[in-house]
Amino acid sequence: MTDVSGILFVLVALLVGLATGKAWERYKLVEGRWIDRRRVRQSPYFILGLNYLVGGQVDLAIEALEKASTLDPGALELRLVLGNLYREKGQVGRAINEHQSLLQRPRLNRIEHANVLLCLGLDYRRGGFVDRAVAAFSDVLKLDPNNEAALVNLEKLQEDQHQWQEAYVTRRRLAQIAGPPDQPKSQSILAFLENELGLQAMKNEDWTEAARRFEAAIDLDSSVIPAYVHLGDVRVNQGDLSGAAAIWERSIDVSPDRAYLALQRLERVYSDLGTDSRFADLCRKLTAATPREWRARAALARHLSSQGQPSRAIELLFEALEHNPHALAIHQAIWNTLSQLDLPRHLVARYIQITREAVFYLDPHLCIRCRYRSTELLWQCPHCHEWNTFVEERITPATDTEAEILTGVAR
Ligand SMILES: [Zn+2]
Numbered sequence: 001m002t003d004v005s006g007i008l009f010v011l012v013a014l015l016v017g018l019a020t021g022k023a024w025e026r027y028k029l030v031e032g033r034w035i036d037r038r039r040v041r042q043s044p045y046f047i048l049g050l051n052y053l054v055g056g057q058v059d060l061a062i063e064a065l066e067k068a069s070t071l072d073p074g075a076l077e078l079r080l081v082l083g084n085l086y087r088e089k090g091q092v093g094r095a096i097n098e099h100q101s102l103l104q105r106p107r108l109n110r111i112e113h114a115n116v117l118l119c120l121g122l123d124y125r126r127g128g129f130v131d132r133a134v135a136a137f138s139d140v141l142k143l144d145p146n147n148e149a150a151l152v153n154l155e156k157l158q159e160d161q162h163q164w165q166e167a168y169v170t171r172r173r174l175a176q177i178a179g180p181p182d183q184p185k186s187q188s189i190l191a192f193l194e195n196e197l198g199l200q201a202m203k204n205e206d207w208t209e210a211a212r213r214f215e216a217a218i219d220l221d222s223s224v225i226p227a228y229v230h231l232g233d234v235r236v237n238q239g240d241l242s243g244a245a246a247i248w249e250r251s252i253d254v255s256p257d258r259a260y261l262a263l264q265r266l267e268r269v270y271s272d273l274g275t276d277s278r279f280a281d282l283c284r285k286l287t288a289a290t291p292r293e294w295r296a297r298a299a300l301a302r303h304l305s306s307q308g309q310p311s312r313a314i315e316l317l318f319e320a321l322e323h324n325p326h327a328l329a330i331h332q333a334i335w336n337t338l339s340q341l342d343l344p345r346h347l348v349a350r351y352i353q354i355t356r357e358a359v360f361y362l363d364p365h366l367c368i369r370c371r372y373r374s375t376e377l378l379w380q381c382p383h384c385h386e387w388n389t390f391v392e393e394r395i396t397p398a399t400d401t402e403a404e405i406l407t408g409v410a411r
Pocket of ligand 1: 371385386389
């Protein structure tokens with residue numbers, strides 16, 4: 001919904017620009033007769049159209065603005081906006097026709113030409129014509145090298161096609177144009193792109209290059225967790241187990257919320273290093289710091305089960321289940337452990353007691369920008385294409401204090 005209101009805001013801003021920017025250009029010769037351009041802006045249809053746009057009634061806005069546009073068929077901005085509205089309604093072919101016909105007009109100035117091409121590029125992108133969209137945005141940049149909208153769209157198209165290096169260059173340009181206020185956001189995006197480049201190098205088994213990329217990602221933005229996870233994997237491949245353990249431990253310090261991404265890896269590497277006890281210590285530390293953290297409990301339970309201590313494991317799993325009844329992994333671990341214990345009646349009864357009043361639901365990962373849901377944690381949202389916007393939505397037990405709920409929301 002914020003996307004729609006954002007688009008509407010831009011459209012309204014464009015129309016207001018029409019009303020002020022060209023106020024001096026009152027009269028215009030169209031097909032042999034003088035047209036009073038003020039008539040368009042003074043026509044009730046123009047104002048009506050704006051009102052409908054603000055109210056989000058796109059169909060009525062189109063109807064009114066089309067009527068306003070018949071008063072001055074030459075008004076470029078009005079046709080431009082109408083084309084955009086067709087696209088927003090999903091009539092991509094009609095939008096393309098509208099914008100293409102504007103390109104045919106003689107005497108378009110540089111900025112008008114760039115604006116029309118930008119709208120056409122957006123039509124192509126919406127219609128899935130990737131190559132044509134890339135060409136249109138590139139043409140905009142030839143006319144107007146600092147056009148941020150063209151750069152942002154180009155970057156997203158490059159990311160969609162996994163052209164990470166190209167996307168990186170585009171983001172660098174954007175960062176330069178936007179200047180310092182936008183820097184943290186750009187740094188974070190660049191870090192995620194470095195991480196993707198590192199993954200590409202890993203696929204090619206170029207471990208040195210991969211390590212360099214992941215390190216660069218962490219330097220750009222120390223909160224980009226996948227770079228730590230993958231850098232540890234590279235260190236294991238290079239035979240540097242202590243190095244891997246160190247980088248994974250650092251990732252947990254940076255983001256305890258995402259500790260579980262490193263837990264299984266650490267369990268393996270501690271065992272290979274012959275320092276098994278470090279794993280149990282780490283899980284206990286995590287659980288103590290965040291009482292509702294379930295993955296550390298589940299990981300420790302699995303560890304204890306594998307070491308022949310299922311009775312201690314089942315207690316941890318019951319605790320985890322009370323906090324997170326929706327996590328299927330806990331239920332599976334509980335039944336595994338109960339079977340290992342030969343299904344003692346009193347423990348089965350406790351399980352039923354704990355789950356009796358629980359609420360179950362799917363897709364706990366939620367994009368905080370567009371509310372897209374996913375069963376797994378994603379680093380880039382497939383819907384709004386933003387980086388690092390997923391949080392895990394949890395069912396809040398009725399016993400929680402208000403302060404705890406607020407910290408949950410803030411997070
Ligand atoms: Zn999203």
